Amino acid sequence: MPAWLTFFAPYEFAPTVALVCALALIFFVSGLVRLRAQGELVGSGRSIAWFVGLALIYGALQTHFDYWSQHIFFVHRVQHLLLHHVAPFLIALSLPGRPLMAGMPRALRERVVLPIVRNRAVRGVYNAVQMPSIAAFLFVGLIYLWLIPAVHFYAMLNVPLYHAMNWGMALDGLLFWIMVLDPRPPSGERGGAPGYVRRLGVLAAVMFPQIILGAYIGLTGRELYPVYAVCGRIWPVSAMTDQHLGGFITWIPAAMMSAIGGVVVLRRWMRNENPAHEEAHVPPQNESRRLQTTA
Amino acid sequence: MIGVAILAIVLVAAGGAMVWLRPAYQYRLNDVTGHEPGLKLFGARDTQGAVRAASDYSDKVTVLYMGYTHCPNVCPLTLARLHAAMKRLGPETAGRIQVLFVTLDPGRDTAHLLRQYVRAFDPRFRGLRLTGKPLQQFEKRYHVSVSYGEPGTSGDYVVNHSGGVFVFDRAGRMRLIGSGSDPLNDWVSDLRHLAG
Numbered sequence: 001m002p003a004w005l006t007f008f009a010p011y012e013f014a015p016t017v018a019l020v021c022a023l024a025l026i027f028f029v030s031g032l033v034r035l036r037a038q039g040e041l042v043g044s045g046r047s048i049a050w051f052v053g054l055a056l057i058y059g060a061l062q063t064h065f066d067y068w069s070q071h072i073f074f075v076h077r078v079q080h081l082l083l084h085h086v087a088p089f090l091i092a093l094s095l096p097g098r099p100l101m102a103g104m105p106r107a108l109r110e111r112v113v114l115p116i117v118r119n120r121a122v123r124g125v126y127n128a129v130q131m132p133s134i135a136a137f138l139f140v141g142l143i144y145l146w147l148i149p150a151v152h153f154y155a156m157l158n159v160p161l162y163h164a165m166n167w168g169m170a171l172d173g174l175l176f177w178i179m180v181l182d183p184r185p186p187s188g189e190r191g192g193a194p195g196y197v198r199r200l201g202v203l204a205a206v207m208f209p210q211i212i213l214g215a216y217i218g219l220t221g222r223e224l225y226p227v228y229a230v231c232g233r234i235w236p237v238s239a240m241t242d243q244h245l246g247g248f249i250t251w252i253p254a255a256m257m258s259a260i261g262g263v264v265v266l267r268r269w270m271r272n273e274n275p276a277h278e279e280a281h282v283p284p285q286n287e288s289r290r291l292q293t294t295a
Numbered sequence: 296m297i298g299v300a301i302l303a304i305v306l307v308a309a310g311g312a313m314v315w316l317r318p319a320y321q322y323r324l325n326d327v328t329g330h331e332p333g334l335k336l337f338g339a340r341d342t343q344g345a346v347r348a349a350s351d352y353s354d355k356v357t358v359l360y361m362g363y364t365h366c367p368n369v370c371p372l373t374l375a376r377l378h379a380a381m382k383r384l385g386p387e388t389a390g391r392i393q394v395l396f397v398t399l400d401p402g403r404d405t406a407h408l409l410r411q412y413v414r415a416f417d418p419r420f421r422g423l424r425l426t427g428k429p430l431q432q433f434e435k436r437y438h439v440s441v442s443y444g445e446p447g448t449s450g451d452y453v454v455n456h457s458g459g460v461f462v463f464d465r466a467g468r469m470r471l472i473g474s475g476s477d478p479l480n481d482w483v484s485d486l487r488h489l490a491g
Contacts, residue, residue: 230457231439232456232457
């Protein structure tokens with residue numbers, strides 16, 4: 001095998017990650033085909049967002065990028081930027097609910113997924129964690145939690161804790177961006193989409209704590225994460241340079257995602273406020289736009 | 296009001312539990328009990344050529360360090376610190392501790408060279424060699440990264456590696472992670488507690 005190909009091989013094969021990604025890929029592609037047969041088209045932009053988002057999650061966890069992440073702090077910060085911000089943002093933007101449901105086997109959908117989705121307790125917990133204030137608290141809280149130096153030390157050494165951290169970041173990122181990018185018009189009902197002003201407020205609220213944390217890590221003169229020296233850095237980069245780069249990644253691109261999310265929310269707001277404007281640009285036979293509001 | 300009262304009770308209870316559960320001795324090095332895998336040597340050979348297993352050291356606290364004999368700074372400093380700790384602990388306590396130095400550069404570190412090297416620091420230290428896949432498995436088990444620099448004109452090259460020193464108790468469980476830059480007092484105190 002050529003040396004560059006080994007990068008794409010998992011450093012530590014995780015069957016759960018491989019299985020989840022494979023099933024998600026199969027269900028989505030199958031859903032696209034089935035919906036197309038029914039005359040429902042899913043736009044290419046949505047499909048690309050889905051595939052790129054899924055590929056980023058898989059790549060961050062199941063290539064040698066994960067090995068780099070375990071041994072260089074700033075690469076670890078890039079890994080969490082992908083798992084918590086970029087990939088879940090793209091997946092939420094693709095509105096994958098309807099294609100995934102259409103693509104999975106009927107028995108799985110009707111006997112497993114739908115009963116879980118309709119379960120009152122599950123819905124109660126989901127609605128609670130999707131309340132904007134709680135979602136924002138969880139989003140920022142998880143970033144802070146795993147960057148507490150003592151917690152970070154053990155998270156990077158303890159394999160189950162390491163997996164819990166990465167899964168938790170991806171899952172929380174998905175929940176957060178699904179709430180923020182909800183295509184439904186705002187509704188005051190329980191479980192309904194939050195108002196646009198609240199969503200923009202949430203994006204601003206999560207931005208500033210990330211800036212403060214990133215700036216602290218990026219500018220402090222104290223080594224905060226000695227675990228990378230204990231395990232050894234794979235590149236000849238000094239501890240402080242590594243930490244400063246990691247801080248800037250936590251600070252700048254992570255906060256930028258709030259601005260990008262804000263643009264999408266404003267776009268959704270304008271479309272829902274002015275549906276006539278939307279209809280004027282969509283041919284009647286094109287169902288893909290309709291799907292965005294129903295998925 | 297009830298919510299505040301419940302929160303206050305929970306916080307007081309949590310604080311009380313933390314004080315109550317606090318161990319009598321607080322390790323000064325990083326206490327990793329339950330976080331890292333136990334001692335396993337993957338068929339490493341000592342400098343006499345004998346295969347060594349973790350069970351060979353089950354009657355002792357094992358201090359494991361990985362490096363290479365051509366290391367310009369970190370390895371000598373770390374081994375010197377461990378020697379100083381052993382000296383401060385005295386022969387009786389030090390006799391219950393075994394320092395193992397595993398070479399990450401088996402190509403240059405012959406058994407003879409390794410033996411001379413570790414004994415120059417302390418005659419009680421032992422050198423171990425692993426090659427090929429067992430060495431990779433060993434590095435992976437302990438999350439140790441190793442990379443090799445380009446050879447210079449003299450053929451010498453740098454090995455970038457972990458600075459961690461792993462301490463296992465008599466049951467082979469990893470208990471502590473330290474480094475050569477940790478204060479000598481911390482090493483002496485923690486090793487005395489574990490080997491006492």
